[in-house]
Amino acid sequence: MTDSRTCHACGHNNRPQARFCAKCGVSLDASQETSSPAANPWPDVDGVRWRRRPGEIAARISPNRLGGDLIVDQGMRAVILRDGAMLEDHGPGRYPLRTGFWARFWSGQQDEDITILLIDSGEISLDFALSDLWTMDPLRLHANCRIAVQVDDPVRFYHNVVKDSPTYTERDLRARIYPELQSAAQAYTAEHSIEQLDQGAAQRNEDFAVDVAERLRQLFAQTGMAFRRVQFFDLRHPRVDELKQVEEDLFLGPVKLEHQRRLFDLYTQEQVLDIAKEEQEAAQFSKRAQIWQTMRRAVLDDRINARTTDEEWTDFVAKTDKEGLLREQDLAEFRRRLQWDEEDEIEARKNLVLMADLQSQFDLKIAELGFAHKLDRRRFAQELEAEEAETRKQRERVAASLEADMEVAALERDLAALKQATRHAADAEDRAEEVRALEHKLDQARLQADDRRRQLLADADLAHTLRKAEHDLEQRFRSEDARLDNTIAKERHELEEEVKLGQAKTQSAIDDLELESIR
Structure with a gap:
């Protein structure tokens, strides 16, 4: 489904805004996987006993997998089932396969199924992280809860819980109980305000245990489990916790101060x-x-x-x-x-x-x-x-010495500047004549430069006038040449016309003479 979040632990489809799985309680932010959870592994059997992995609470074993005797460890119980019906229930001990102990369970039918169900016979503690619990105020709380359960009816536990799974773990059991426990916790917090929950913190475990036993009675009856107790039920709200921390600091501040004062008084005494x-x-x-x-x-x-x-x-x-x-x-x-x-x-x-x-x-x-x-x-x-005092005096003496050194250095710099100025003054008297001579030369050079500049300007004006006259003369020559060319061309044209007319007249006269001669 594209509009839901699938739990990576149990495969349950949750609403898009959910942060925890509504079925098993696992955080949906930990993984975005949508594949179904892997099947539980087969039990680890070393030939005579079941080697429990961390978190395993039950295992189905066939007698054919046992290489010798069956050893039931302390805290375990072995339930013998034939075709799903319980035959016997045994506690810890060693049960030999090569004696008549196992022979009495076989009826002789070829397709009968003999199963050994090994179950944790003690209390099983399950931790839950419950979220979005609204109080009467309303405030949204988060809770950490631990409950203790125990397998009470092995047959129902086998048929309704373990089923065909080779092993059954605390995670599987937690996923089965979580939705009902979340509902029970929500119903409990909805009936109280945050102040009532805080005042009844000492009795909270017992009160919540009553609600859990009542609301989860049908679930425990169907699964063959028995509810024992609520080990702890801690409610948390970030801002309420901050206020409590402030109250604790305000209380402990004077206490710590008084404790330090007493220690100081005792030390002084x-x-x-x-x-x-x-x-x-x-x-x-x-x-x-x-x-x-x-x-x-x-x-x-x-x-x-x-x-x-x-x-x-x-x-x-x-x-x-x-x-x-x-x-x-x-x-x-x-x-x-x-x-x-x-x-x-x-x-x-x-x-x-x-x-x-x-x-x-x-x-x-x-x-x-x-x-x-x-x-x-x-x-x-x-x-x-x-x-x-000596250190202060020495520091003052050092400061005074530094100030004196700075004053001496300043005076030395002033004296050097004065000497330099004096030397410059003596040099100035010696070079005054040279300066005046140089100034005279500079004035002469400036005058010469001005004369040369004026001469250059005059030469430039003359050159410009000459270039303009040359240009005008060239224009006149070009105009006169053009006029002469036109006159010559016109006269040549007129002459050619006259020649053509004379030739025409001559030809006409020749033609007339030829006609007359013919006549």
Whole structure:
């Protein structure tokens, strides 16, 4: 038909303006082919089992094609039919051909047909792209839908769906269901506005499933299929989707801003806590250094020594280290050194003082490092500001230097021009006489040129007069020659006439004389 669009998948003739096939739902813009779809291929049988290709849901196999046993895979069912009537229905398993299992299906008639129908026994998910769904508003929507079906009656499925096809695919089943599903979707959307459909999005799958089950009941009953559920039913409209995207952006904008602000506040708080922690640790090390200095002075003043009792030691430590900043092992080591023998007291005191000095220096170093770390940040900021200021000053100095260089270059150019002008002036004085001489010569040359031009003009006038006189004289000569030629020609003509007349008279006289002589 020239006024219709033929589907390249199922061969259905659609209206000229259609973009999708009304029978199978395939896009008509994908191909302009008008040939009928190719027949489904024969099932791939490796001798004992059916090797399913992607999308195949059923296959017809003759026992003669099986080279050994029949293996029914998990999720499949095997229906044995004789002349179209179901004999048995078997699930997954291995069925040997060389036993009496197959013999009981043969009745002995020569033309009987034994067929094994292998069917997918699970749920089959089918995707559909539905278009031109009008709402109550009206708005034209597009939908993506997925439904789950299952083969419930193998005999009806065989007689009404598979028929003589060697295999049956999801595409074939989708093409069979599409027109009814499109009609059901149109009826569902026509009863609702876009606002109602949007508000009932959570319940949409269940509501649409009820309509599909009701409107496609007869189709499923005829094909031996059972409708299970609508897995999803998404409605789309370009402008509505754009509005939703704008609403989402408007909602997420403040949320993202608040999230970023909280992250910044948290980051700032963490920095403050880190700085406070560092300052506290530095202060503790500084206090510990002061305590060790106090203990050092106590050793030097002999307020504590090897003879100090435990009570005196405890009292001294309590008064010196009120905050308990010194570690127990450090105090124990310090006390142990105080308890050395008397003969080693001098050396011990030196070592003890040295130990206190080293410990004090260590704690002071830690404190200095802590403060230096804190100061490094400030120093870095100050150095950065100083570097930026120095960069600005350097940039200004470079700009000033460039301006000065430009001024110097301009002055040099002016000076060179002035010198050139001066040289020209000196040359002008030297050549003034030459210029005046040249001007005199030029005036003389101009006068001579004018005289020559006038002479040439006079010569030209004389030549013209002579040529005119010659021309007039030539004309006169030609006129006189012509007049003379005419006169001579006229006289010659008159003379010839007179000669002819005289000859005529003479002849006449001769004739008269001859006549007289004859007489």
